Amino acid sequence: xxxxxxxxxxxxxxxxxxxxxxxxxxxxxxxxxxxxxxxxxxxxxxxxxxxxxxxxxxxxxxxxxxxxxxxxxxxxxxxxxxxxxxxxxxxxxxxxxxxxxxxxxxxxxxxxxxxxxxxxxxxxxxxxxxxxxxxxxxxxxxxxxxxxxxxxxxxxxxxxxxxxxxxxxxxxxxxxxxxxxxxxxxxxxxxxxxxxxxxxxxxxxxxxxxxxxxxxxxxxxxxxxxxxxxxxxxxxxxxxxxxxxxxxxxxxxxxxxxxxxxxxxxxxxxxxxxxxxxxxxxxxxxxxxxxxxxxxxxxxxxxxxxxxxxxxxxxxxxxxxxxxxxxxxxxxxxxxxxxxxxxxxxxxxxxxxxxxxxxxxxxxxxxxxxxxxxxxxxxxxxxxxxxxxxxxxxxxxxxxxxxxxxxxxxxxxxxxxxxxxxxxxxxxxxxx
Amino acid sequence: xxxxxxxxxxxxxxxxxxxxxxxxxxxxxxxxxxxxxxxxxxxxxxxxxxxxxxxxxxxxxxxxxxxxxxxxxxxxxxxxxxxxxxxxxxxxxxxxxxxxxxxxxxxxxxxxxxxxxxxxxxxxxxxxxxxxxxxxxxxxxxxxxxxxxxxxxxxxxxxxxxxxxxxxxxxxxxxxxxxxxxxxxxxxxxxxxxxxxxxxxxxxxxxxxxxxxxxxxxxxxxxxxxxxxxxxxxxxxxxxxxxxxxxxxxxxxxxxxxxxxxxxxxxxxxxxxxxxxxxxxxxxxxxxxxxxxxxxxxxxxxxxxxxxxxxxxxxxxxxxxxxxxxxxxxxxxxxxxxxxxxxxxxxxxxxxxxxxxxxxxxxxxxxxxxxxxxxxxxxxxxxxxxxxxxxxxxxxxxxxxxxxxxxxxxxxxxxxxxxxxxxxxxxxxxxx
Numbered sequence: 001x002x003x004x005x006x007x008x009x010x011x012x013x014x015x016x017x018x019x020x021x022x023x024x025x026x027x028x029x030x031x032x033x034x035x036x037x038x039x040x041x042x043x044x045x046x047x048x049x050x051x052x053x054x055x056x057x058x059x060x061x062x063x064x065x066x067x068x069x070x071x072x073x074x075x076x077x078x079x080x081x082x083x084x085x086x087x088x089x090x091x092x093x094x095x096x097x098x099x100x101x102x103x104x105x106x107x108x109x110x111x112x113x114x115x116x117x118x119x120x121x122x123x124x125x126x127x128x129x130x131x132x133x134x135x136x137x138x139x140x141x142x143x144x145x146x147x148x149x150x151x152x153x154x155x156x157x158x159x160x161x162x163x164x165x166x167x168x169x170x171x172x173x174x175x176x177x178x179x180x181x182x183x184x185x186x187x188x189x190x191x192x193x194x195x196x197x198x199x200x201x202x203x204x205x206x207x208x209x210x211x212x213x214x215x216x217x218x219x220x221x222x223x224x225x226x227x228x229x230x231x232x233x234x235x236x237x238x239x240x241x242x243x244x245x246x247x248x249x250x251x252x253x254x255x256x257x258x259x260x261x262x263x264x265x266x267x268x269x270x271x272x273x274x275x276x277x278x279x280x281x282x283x284x285x286x287x288x289x290x291x292x293x294x295x296x297x298x299x300x301x302x303x304x305x306x307x308x309x310x311x312x313x314x315x316x317x318x319x320x321x322x323x324x325x326x327x328x329x330x331x332x333x334x335x336x337x338x339x340x341x342x343x344x345x346x347x348x349x350x351x352x353x354x355x356x357x358x359x360x361x362x363x364x365x366x367x368x369x370x371x372x373x374x375x376x377x378x379x380x381x382x383x384x385x386x387x388x389x390x391x392x393x394x395x396x397x398x399x400x401x402x403x404x405x406x407x408x409x410x411x412x413x414x415x416x417x418x419x420x421x422x423x424x425x426x427x428x429x430x431x432x
Numbered sequence: 433x434x435x436x437x438x439x440x441x442x443x444x445x446x447x448x449x450x451x452x453x454x455x456x457x458x459x460x461x462x463x464x465x466x467x468x469x470x471x472x473x474x475x476x477x478x479x480x481x482x483x484x485x486x487x488x489x490x491x492x493x494x495x496x497x498x499x500x501x502x503x504x505x506x507x508x509x510x511x512x513x514x515x516x517x518x519x520x521x522x523x524x525x526x527x528x529x530x531x532x533x534x535x536x537x538x539x540x541x542x543x544x545x546x547x548x549x550x551x552x553x554x555x556x557x558x559x560x561x562x563x564x565x566x567x568x569x570x571x572x573x574x575x576x577x578x579x580x581x582x583x584x585x586x587x588x589x590x591x592x593x594x595x596x597x598x599x600x601x602x603x604x605x606x607x608x609x610x611x612x613x614x615x616x617x618x619x620x621x622x623x624x625x626x627x628x629x630x631x632x633x634x635x636x637x638x639x640x641x642x643x644x645x646x647x648x649x650x651x652x653x654x655x656x657x658x659x660x661x662x663x664x665x666x667x668x669x670x671x672x673x674x675x676x677x678x679x680x681x682x683x684x685x686x687x688x689x690x691x692x693x694x695x696x697x698x699x700x701x702x703x704x705x706x707x708x709x710x711x712x713x714x715x716x717x718x719x720x721x722x723x724x725x726x727x728x729x730x731x732x733x734x735x736x737x738x739x740x741x742x743x744x745x746x747x748x749x750x751x752x753x754x755x756x757x758x759x760x761x762x763x764x765x766x767x768x769x770x771x772x773x774x775x776x777x778x779x780x781x782x783x784x785x786x787x788x789x790x791x792x793x794x795x796x797x798x799x800x801x802x803x804x805x806x807x808x809x810x811x812x813x814x815x816x817x818x819x820x821x822x823x824x825x826x827x828x829x830x831x832x833x834x835x836x837x838x839x840x841x842x843x844x845x846x847x848x849x850x851x852x853x854x855x856x857x858x859x860x861x862x863x864x
Binding site for chain 1: 461462465467468562573577579582724728730731740745748749752753758769770
């Protein structure tokens with residue numbers, strides 16, 4: 001029961017240091033609990049001198065990738081450098097060298113999943129990626145194994161902790177977007193350049209991985225309908241609250257008769273939904289299966305320790321042989337399982353929240369509702385807050401019944417052109 | 433990729449019919465998605481004539497267990513008859529006949545886990561039991577595999593849907609216990625005899641399985657500290673709410689330096705906890721790991737379709753060989769993994785909620801706080817609602833700081849004996 005499994009780690013950043021902490025400091029406990037000794041044999045990084053808060057035995061650190069590639073005793077390679085290149089080249093090299101791969105790299109999988117998994121299959125190797133979506137939340141393995149009796153009907157998820165921190169702080173404190181973003185940066189939840197988090201790119205890439213996993217859908221993440229959170233104003237949070245909704249950046253995948261509907265958008269979520277109650281930098285995923293019904297997961301979606309937990313669980317699964325079984329059954333990004341086609345974004349149907357700034361004068365509502373009517377968009381409710389000064393423009397909030405994205409966009413383009421409408425209309429998805 | 437796996441099902445009740453619906457109606461979809469054909473070859477029940485809403489092919493139904501035991505092509509046996517006997521005998525017989533077993537029977541595992549798993553190991557067979565705890569929520573496989581990099585620190589869980597329905601209805605509508613119970617019975621959430629659900633037995637049995645899984649603890653479920661929900665009054669729900677808590681039946685397992693603390697009790701859960709927001713007949717589990725932090729799961733904990741989803745996921749895991757790997761690594765109920773000792777219930781320390789009915793006269797509070805002081809129990813807050821009539825006894829609510837169960841019980845016994853204290857004091861756990 002004490003068979004030794006040697007592991008090589010590429011990328012000794014924050015997550016890499018977390019993985020090293022588990023594998024080096026908990027070797028005995030892991031061996032006792034899984035019946036296999038996992039040895040972190042090599043750590044490869046350009047910088048092998050900075051202190052990462054973990055003691056590394058002599059001879060483990062290297063800046064030569066060949067020390068991992070050419071060591072036949074190392075059977076598992078962990079890729080934690082992030083980004084596309086050289087990560088892609090390194091993963092291919094690990095596979096070529098006969099190693100199974102564990103990665104936390106969602107951008108890599110979203111962009112090069114088909115190539116990497118095809119290469120792994122050809123060589124009889126595996127790629128495990130629990131940490132690529134939802135950080136420590138075991139959503140990948142849940143969908144890949146535990147929920148396999150089900151046809152997945154939908155996934156609604158909060159996949160970006162930074163955005164969730166910002167939106168939930170705006171909700172809690174009434175702060176505007178920029179102040180909440182600054183707080184997220186101060187707390188280390190947001191990068192100096194937060195673009196990929198707040199513009200929805202990170203969430204879209206993760207959604208495309210989930211969509212391949214749950215629906216066998218081949219998704220070009222760049223073509224997924226995507227709205228970032230920087231259009232959300234404190235006033236939207238307040239109006240949403242009055243209508244019994246919370247605003248969260250929701251990544252959604254929905255099976256319909258016409259294909260898979262995918263989108264990432266700041267979304268009004270009914271306060272009764274568990275997703276509306278997800279605060280702070282948590283991630284959460286609600287998967288609905290035809291038999292299991294809704295299953296809801298919440299946990300830390302990023303950070304050193306939760307992500308390292310997911311990476312090491314993949315290492316254990318790979319060491320024990322579970323990954324090989326799951327891989328063979330899943331056939332990720334292969335052409336040979338029944339795939340759901342992705343529906344054209346314009347055809348997708350949902351309720352919408354529309355916030356306009358308009359002149360406060362007679363007839364405005366009538367013109368706007370007339371335009372919506374022309375596009376067959378019916379209004380479920382309208383809200384016009386009291387304003388502070390006379391003769392100032394005022395907010396107008398419109399909640400629509402279900403309508404297609406295309407009709408909504410066309411109607412909004414017409415409304416934007418009206419001379420009593422100011423600035424850019426804000427258009428958010430409404431769930432339920 | 434179309435290898436055939438034959439399955440025999442014992443027990444054609446509600447869950448059995450759900451399993452039959454998936455295995456018979458979705459054979460092709462399952463085969464396409466897992467690369468293996470699963471054939472429900474035999475269903476054994478005493479009653480093979482009643483309609484269960486699913487078409488069974490000729491020759492599948494039988495009331496002779498030997499039709500399963502003696503068919504060497506059947507490699508997996510599903511036990512869904514529930515209860516201790518003959519379930520125990522049948523599971524042993526399935527193992528003896530060389531079948532791997534899938535069961536949803538928490539009472540069986542809580543009572544006979546060590547014997548059954550020992551027998552399975554001796555014969556090189558496996559027992560899978562995802563459906564025994566949390567219905568469709570994949571909490572067993574999460575702890576067994578995805579969270580394995582972690583030392584589990586605690587589990588807080590709502591494991592009984594009936595109790596949760598009753599408590600959340602009391603909270604939503606102000607109904608008293610008996611009216612909420614009646615509503616649960618009308619909706620089919622509670623049995624005519626709801627004892628095992630509302631007295632905490634069901635939750636304790638599930639907790640003992642989770643404790644073995646997560647902490648390798650050998651738990652005699654009968655000795656776990658257990659309080660049922662029938663002591664909870666509408667007034668407690670209201671007071672809890674005023675103090676920013678919800679009351680839920682919480683099964684908790686907590687690793688401490690002095691061993692594993694286990695209990696099932698109606699518990700005041702801070703409104704900010706996701707557990708406080710679990711309504712209806714949902715189950716929920718919060719697992720805290722040393723690396724992953726808190727991971728929260730919510731889903732249907734009972735019912736035909738969610739439970740069948742879990743049973744079939746076990747069948748798939750067993751058919752593909754994942755269960756064999758996990759079993760060998762987990763060694764459930766074996767003596768050879770580091771086990772956490774269960775702490776004596778009296779030594780467990782937590783905050784408490786105490787509701788008394790007392791005479792409304794001077795000096796009462798002073799005597800009661802004096803007794804608590806004698807037992808070193810300090811009060812964190814006290815609440816005395818306005819009462820409707822003068823000279824009537826009144827409620828007194830006391831929230832204590834952390835104290836041991838033993839001291840609390842001794843103090844409450846003394847308080848109960850006071851001549852200005854009426855009826856039975858109600859004593860609930862407080863989380864956080």
